[in-house]
Amino acid sequence: MNTDHDLVVIGGGPAGIAAASTAASFGLRVAIIDERVTFGGQIFKRLGDGFDLESPEALGKDYARGARLIQELEQSEISKFNSTTVLTIEDNQIITSHPVDGVRRFSCKALVIAPGAYDRPVVFPGWTLPGVMTAGAVQTLVKTQQISPGKRIFFAGSGPLALAFSAQLIKYGAPVFKVIESAPFPSPTKLLGLLSSIKGNWDLAGDAIRYRATLLSHHVPFHYGRIITKAEGSGRVEAVTHARVDKDWNPIKGTEIVEPADTLCLGYGFFPSHELFRLLDCDFDYDETRGGFTVSKDSWGLTKSSSPLAIYAVGDGTGVTGSYSAEAQGRLAGLHIANHLGSLSTQERDRRSKNFRKELQQRNDFQRAINKMFEVKQGIYRLAEANTVICRCESVRAKEIDPVIDSTCDVSVVKSYSRAGMGLCQARNCQRQIAAMIAIRHKISISEIPFQTPRMPVKPVEIGKIADPSIREEKYFIQ
Amino acid sequence: MKERSPFLVGYLDNETNQSALPKSSDVVIIGGGLLGTSLAYYLSKSKVETVLIERDDINREASGTNAGSFHFQIALHQLTPNMSESEKRRLADEVRLQVDAASLWDEIERELDADLGVHFDGGIMVAETEDEMRVLKEKDAIEKEAGLESHILVGDEMRTFAPYLAPDLAGISFCPREGHANPLLVGPTYAYRAWQNGAHFRTGCDVTRIERINVGGDLKGRRFRVVTSRGVIECNRVVNATGAWAAELSSQLGLRIPLGLSGLHVNVTEPREYFLKSMVQHIGRRLTLKQTHNNTFIIGGGWPSREEKFPKRYSNTWSSTAGNLAVALRVLPMLADVKLLRTWSGVWAFTKDFKPILGESEKVPGYHIAMVPTGFTLGPMVAQMLSQYMTATPGKGKLPSEFNIDREVA
Structure with a gap:
């Protein structure tokens, strides 16, 4: 048609x-x-x-x-x-x-x-465990199906999303027990900066206050300056670890806290x-x-x-x-x-x-x-350990990608040597993490690392849905 | 399920993309595809001083974008109905060359001490119509005569042998020697082993000019100055292993190498439980279909993609995707619910007679070309032949005369 x-x-x-x-x-x-x-x-x-x-x-x-x-x-x-x-x-x-x-x-x-x-994927030990979900996925479950994915939800994220989504989930009755935000508590200068652009945005500012109030009234603690560092469990999430961060969002040793949770909801932006x-x-x-x-x-x-x-x-x-x-x-x-x-x-x-x-x-x-206030910092790309899976579709670990990165800055080369980025998600999950790994290794900016070669189809599709027998090739290479 | 694909045994180090170009070398190979890397390996194994320069990264063009099939059987584009006796003899000669290549592939994983995904699980060629069946039988006869084992199967015999094929095909031939390897691993593994042997590699190094120096001088002196984006290197011998770009570079030295170029389309699907041991081809349509040991299906066979100028990649077209997949479904209907994940394309360079261009130019002594139309199947073997030629006592080395690089120079 x-x-x-x-x-x-x-x-x-x-x-x-x-x-x-x-x-x-x-x-x-x-x-x-x-x-x-x-x-x-x-x-x-x-x-x-x-x-x-x-x-x-x-x-x-x-x-x-x-x-x-x-x-x-x-x-x-x-x-x-x-x-x-x-x-x-x-x-x-x-x-x-x-x-x-x-x-x-x-x-x-x-x-x-x-x-x-x-949802921005975040790669850390345990990120592929069942029970680790993105905020968007949890929101869909809660909003359209009225289902809560767990009984004890830990929310880790950053920016307006972390506040808005966690508050929304609580309002819909999902049992969020704690929220962490990686950025520090906004400084007076930054708050002033925000005020200068508040014209026409009082509604959004009001939303933020209401979200915070929702969390308070449900006694859900909200901690600034902490990042998720690990999810553990046999077969699914049973515990999460989070730690305090420095200004680049690198976790600070000795500040880790482990807490039991059956669901980890991630909202680090889009x-x-x-x-x-x-x-x-x-x-x-x-x-x-x-x-x-x-x-x-x-x-x-x-x-x-x-x-x-x-x-x-x-x-x-x-x-x-x-x-x-x-x-x-x-x-x-x-x-x-x-x-x-x-x-x-x-x-x-x-x-x-x-x-x-x-x-x-x-x-x-x-x-x-x-x-700007909640800008994602490089530490978010440093959470993976040697054994952490980077490409979840093809199960490629950090230690298998690391040696490839030594001799190339090209994500397509990393893909062809390691299979990272070849799977069903068409690299949506891992490509920026790999670009960041390259950037860190070669001390360049992530903005200098182009995408892998774009190829169709833009989404996977069943062969039977698109095969067209009416298209005939020329009989041979050379007539 | 079979085991997942192995990773490379090792990677070239930082020197490759960061260090300065050496000032001189006996041999400079231009082009880091399968031909260049395997030649670097065989030369360095014989202790020949070698520097390989590549404008992009290793194995990025045809060597890494082909579908990894061994074409030991006569290729579809070579066959015509009602072939003459001389045509048949020519094809038989080619089959003999492929049989030699097969023995190299037998040994390659041992030679390089690496898992390269080499499989000899046979190849099936299907015929849909009685006309195609006739060509299939002729092909079978030529191959048998040239020493390539092949069997024709029809009816229930075919359906029992390959129950996954569409039951109404006219028949199939089965060549047990045929197989495939992982094209993403072979070239880089050759490169890594060559580097271990002492060959130098420089990537991101674009050749802008080749100049002849000391023309007519002492054979031991440097005869070429190769000017690149990363500096100048002088050498005694140059090997042009730039595949589809071989003609461009050769024209600088006044050599005309007429090459045809075509973009080839390839599809890859999501993985499914492993069942398809043998590669499947079609005698009358463009199709190669195989299940890799990552359990994905790779579907190709020579559908066109759009030509683009380097460094852009040839772009895939919808008609090649939908058309190629329809041929695959006609032959293997059970693939209907398998998801297409990605398409890609590579450039295919070919000569008028489909034979390799291999050897040293008589017009420009010291200048070599290594270019093969069926590069994945024949590349390593041809590189080995050239290495033997280049390491023989000057004047003693021999290469097949039909590969002569001056033959097509008008």
Whole structure:
């Protein structure tokens, strides 16, 4: 099946929905694609099938905001494709796979990519034990299925995520017994820095205070300046070890505390999902506070790439700045596309964009100040021991990667010699850890270490779903 | 389940990417693929002073991106229906060369004291139609005559022998000698052993110019100055082992080496319980299919990928992915629910007659080329032949005349 549109949006979170709805409101033919069964992205994930919601207000204003966005999408003329995974983008074709309908190709004049972000993996002894989970995974279980993964949950993380997620989990009834944050208690200077960008962000500041209050009222201790160093247990997590850190987040010997726990929830921030941008050969910048490598784009979200399509990049997949910023980015891209395709005058585009631009600026300033306050330090990459598995898909240990790193700075070389990064997760879990190991060994910055060569498919897919007997090769190499 | 892939026995040290280039050497090998590294090994074993320079890292191009198959059977691209007697004789000669290569692969793990994933579990060639079956039988006859064991199986015999194949295939041939090795390990292991023997390696070292010096002078004097991004080295003999880039470099010395280039597409899947011992090929379609000892399936066979200029990698296309996988499913329907993990591609360089270019130029004495179209299968053997030539008393070494490097110079 082949479908032709003015605009195709990949990703149905706040950024993607905002871009699609905005463009569609000017009469453009728009399709939105998402690999999940429902729209809303990770942040506005709704209850699973079979659950009824008696009082939506109990779920807070985020739920209501998500519901509004999703409603905007549902009431539009936009063609919606759920459970649809993008495999590759080639020339002007977006090639996707659906579990029942198989391969579907989309073509369009403009493309918005809003792929979102994923939990930052943290590698330490025991990180692959069952019971060690990322905050996103625990959140999904708790939010959509109302299931708590354990009876005694230890939460280790950093940044607004550590506070927000742990408080949310507690509110949903998950038994979190302690939270540790790697960054130090914010200094007065940093708090002042935060205050200078608080305009337009009082809501977020209020959230933070409420989250802290939730923890206090449930008597859940929250410790600054500590990092997870180990998870132990036979067959699953039974105990966790954490330690105080120095300013680079290196654990300080002698400060370790071991505590019994059956679940370890990790929330150390997010990495942007930039696989599609890499496949399209887009330019990249580096910004540690927004998740490392981020795709380069102009103020409307337009990227530079080798593709013949106009490609816009919006949302946390282009640098982690949160859902308000993501939505504003989506609106701006939608306006620019409507103008670009002749459905909106430039004057009108600029007039309508003013408020979104202001919102974006304020949200990004605040987020940047927060991210700076909780910036991830190099110590997070030094937690692994010689026997720690680095690539969990292929079971490659640190001691097997170390000797390769001596003679190369290229993650693709490490991959080909050690198999690290060859498995099912397509290196999402280990590639930054390996890049950091190289950076530490060769005393260079992690920003100088490029990704491994991008290859399609962007997500694993069953052979039977994509094999196409109608494609015939030339009979021989040389006719 | 079989055991997982072993790691390399050792790695080149820091000197490789950090130290300055030596000022001079007897031999400079340009290119760190399988040809270059295995030649460095055989030369250093004979105590020949050798420096290998590579612009990227060891084993990054065709040597590490091919699917690791041994092509002892006659390759698909060599076969045409209704072959003449002379064509058949030419093919038989080639099969004899492959049989020699097979004996080197028999010994290689012992020679290098390393597990390189070498398997001789046989190769199956399937025929879907009666026409293809006829070509399969002709191929079988040529191979038998050249001394390569081969069996034809049809009907229930085929289904009992290979129950995993689609039951309605017209027939198969089975060559017990065929096999595969891990292409990610072979070149780097040769490099490591050569380095232990005293050969020097420099990676990230790009050759910008080759100059002839002392032309007509004493044979013992340095005859070449190789200018690189990391300095200058003078040497007595140069070996161009740059594979797909052999022509580019040779043109600097006025030599024309007509090479064809093609990008080859490869797919790899998630692992599944080990069951497919033998490599599977198709006589009429582009397919090589094998299960590695990491239990993944590698599916290739010569589908094209898009040409890109170095250092960009050839890019994979959707049509090669979907088409190649469809051929694989036609032959092995049980792979339908196995997940495709990744595709990659490599460059394939070939000569008009598909024979290696191997030896020393008569026009530019001291300048050698080592280039093989079926480089993975034949590379180490050809390198060994060249090493023997280069270590023989000057004027005494011999290489097959049909590999002559000046033969294609217009």
